[in-house]
Structure formats: C-alpha cells, structure tokens
Amino acid sequence: MKRCTKCVIPDTRPNIVFDENGVCSSCNYVPFRKSWDFEKLKNECLEIVKKHKKNPHYDCVVAVSGGKDSFYLVKTLKEWGLNPLCISIRPLIPSPIGIKNLHNMVYTFGVDLIQITLGEQRWRDESRKWFLEDGNCFEAWVIATFRDVQDMAKKFDIPIVFYGENGNAFYGGSTEKTVLEEYSKYITSGQEVITMYLSDWAPFVSSENLRIAKEYGFTENSVRSVGGFTKGYSLDDTIDELYLWFTYPKFGYGTSTKYGAQLVREGKMTREEALDKIEKYDGEFPFDNIDLIMEYLGITVDEIIATIRKFTNYHHERIEGIIQELEKKKK
Numbered sequence: 001m002k003r004c005t006k007c008v009i010p011d012t013r014p015n016i017v018f019d020e021n022g023v024c025s026s027c028n029y030v031p032f033r034k035s036w037d038f039e040k041l042k043n044e045c046l047e048i049v050k051k052h053k054k055n056p057h058y059d060c061v062v063a064v065s066g067g068k069d070s071f072y073l074v075k076t077l078k079e080w081g082l083n084p085l086c087i088s089i090r091p092l093i094p095s096p097i098g099i100k101n102l103h104n105m106v107y108t109f110g111v112d113l114i115q116i117t118l119g120e121q122r123w124r125d126e127s128r129k130w131f132l133e134d135g136n137c138f139e140a141w142v143i144a145t146f147r148d149v150q151d152m153a154k155k156f157d158i159p160i161v162f163y164g165e166n167g168n169a170f171y172g173g174s175t176e177k178t179v180l181e182e183y184s185k186y187i188t189s190g191q192e193v194i195t196m197y198l199s200d201w202a203p204f205v206s207s208e209n210l211r212i213a214k215e216y217g218f219t220e221n222s223v224r225s226v227g228g229f230t231k232g233y234s235l236d237d238t239i240d241e242l243y244l245w246f247t248y249p250k251f252g253y254g255t256s257t258k259y260g261a262q263l264v265r266e267g268k269m270t271r272e273e274a275l276d277k278i279e280k281y282d283g284e285f286p287f288d289n290i291d292l293i294m295e296y297l298g299i300t301v302d303e304i305i306a307t308i309r310k311f312t313n314y315h316h317e318r319i320e321g322i323i324q325e326l327e328k329k330k331k
C-alpha cells in the first residue's frame with residue numbers, strides 16, 4: 001500500500017489516481033478549485049434553478065441529514081435567496097445527537113422538512129442483504145438518498161435537487177463521472193430531476209462547514225468517533241460506525257485515514273499529525289454499539305465474523321484481535 005505524498009490517502013482507495021509525483025487526484029483537485037470564480041458560478045447556478053422552477057413555493061429540493069454539510073448547504077441556498085424544501089432519509093439507527101442537530105437546522109433556518117422512513121422491515125432486509133453480500137450495511141440508505149429523495153422531488157414538481165459535495169470529483173479519480181451516475185440505475189424519476197452538487201458552484205471545505213454549522217446550532221459529539229479522531233463528522237446514524245469500519249479490512253485504511261486526508265488537504269493538520277492519528281485509531285472496532293447494530297441487521301456473531309473474513313483483503317493483527325473479541329460473544 002502506497003500513501004499519497006501530500007495527504008495520507010492510500011492507493012487502495014477505489015477510483016483514486018496518483019500522478020507521477022505520487023500525489024493523489026484529490027490533492028490535485030484542491031488547487032484546481034482555487035482558480036474557480038465562485039461569484040460567476042453562483043449566478044450560473046441561480047440561472048439554472050430559475051429556468052427550471054415549476055413549484056410556485058419551493059425553488060429546489062435539498063437532500064439533508066442534519067450533519068455539518070447540511071447546515072452549510074441550507075445556509076448557502078437561503079443566502080442565495082432560494083426557498084428549498086429539505087428532504088431527509090431517516091437514519092437506519094438514528095443517534096440522539098443527529099436527531100437534535102436536524103431539529104436545530106430546521107429551527108435555525110426556518111425551512112420545511114420532509115423525512116422519509118422506508119418500511120422498517122424492508123429496510124432492515126435490504127441493509128442485511130447489502131451487508132452479507134457486499135460488506136456494506138449502509139448502501140440501502142445511500143441509494144434511498146438518491147432514489148427516494150428524487151422521487152419525492154418529482155411528486156412536488158421540483159426538478160432541481162441539491163446535494164453536498166461532488167464525491168467523485170473530491171475523493172475519487174474522475175471529475176467527469178458523478179456519484180449520481182453510479183446510482184442512476186436505482187433512480188426511477190429519470191431525466192425529470194436535475195442533480196446539483198453545491199460543491200460544483202460554491203466553496204466547499206469540510207472543516208469550514210463544521211465551523212459554520214457550529215455557529216448555527218450544530219453540536220459536536222463530546223467524544224471522538226470510533227476509529228477516528230473527529231467529533232463533528234458522521235454523527236447521524238449509529239450504523240455508520242460499522243459501515244466506516246469495513247474500509248479497514250476491505251481497503252486497508254479506516255476512518256482516521258479518511259478524515260485525516262481531508263484535513264491535511266484543507267491545511268488543518270500536518271501529514272505527520274494525521275499519520276500519528278492513523279497509527280493510534282485506524283481500524284478501531286465499534287464494540288460499544290455492535291450489539292445494537294447486529295440486532296438491527298438481524299445477524300449473528302457467526303455471520304458478522306464470516307462477513308469480515310470474506311471481505312478482508314488487507315490482513316492486520318487488529319482484525320484478528322477483533323474477531324477473537326467477537327468470538328467471546330458466542331459464549
């Protein structure tokens with residue numbers, strides 16, 4: 001495994017591309033964005049929204065979770081004079097702090113919110129299937145943030161849906177292929193809904209979004225996240241802890257690498273500081289909440305161990321230690 005010479009992301013991350021100097025495509029995307037004229041982009045964005053407006057009340061839909069990026073997204077759209085309808089997909093296992101943050105977001109910005117809850121059993125079944133077949137307990141929820149939010153937007157006759165960052169451009173290899181294209185096979189509303197990533201039109205810096213969100217009523221956790229060192233990232237859904245952990249056996253890096261790389265790129269920590277956090281926390285398993293998560297997914301200890309083994313491409317003594325701990329639950 002080779003890490004980017006600027007940040008800490010390894011070449012095992014799907015879709016990442018390294019240049020001849022060993023610098024990853026995400027690091028090269030940062031200076032590329034510096035030349036953008038955001039005032040001009042904002043006006044172009046508003047033109048598109050105005051041109052497609054159909055609903056007399058709402059200008060656009062915004063997909064939200066109540067996390068730091070949602071606060072920034074809603075704040076920006078409101079400042080641009082737009083009236084967005086917020087739509088959120090209920091987290092699989094909602095965390096108390098996530099519920100509070102979503103409430104604060106709606107209250108602070110005075111926006112309307114629709115929260116979609118998929119049929120509980122169907123949702124559990126889908127999440128269980130994704131977990132056992134793909135080692136990804138969060139995929140059913142991610143699909144819903146595209147499929148169901150867009151279906152709802154269509155029902156309200158709102159053809160523009162905003163999301164946060166263009167993930168492929170920010171973290172992957174290509175600036176051309178969007179995340180939406182990956183999920184397009186699940187979307188039934190087709191071309192009638194236009195996806196807009198705010199990061200394509202406005203500054204979008206995760207640590208800045210957190211700082212701004214906190215000014216508007218967003219609360220960080222009192223403790224660092226499992227496997228990571230941040231307190232304000234991925235707070236809404238307890239199941240995220242297992243989802244984020246699985247990159248460790250699959251791709252050989254964990255949550256500290258993921259957020260460490262972002263913060264190094266944003267100039268908020270040094271590469272050495274990030275490597276230190278990675279050494280300490282990467283691959284830490286969510287033992288505190290694993291019983292809750294297993295109960296939600298309806299999986300046994302044997303099934304979780306078998307799934308870890310099935311998707312372990314990068315062996316590490318930490319993973320063997322975790323499996324031994326899980327084995328004890330059987331007694």
Ligand SMILES: [Zn+2]
Pocket residue numbers: 004005006007008009023024025026027
């Ligand atoms: Zn990099």
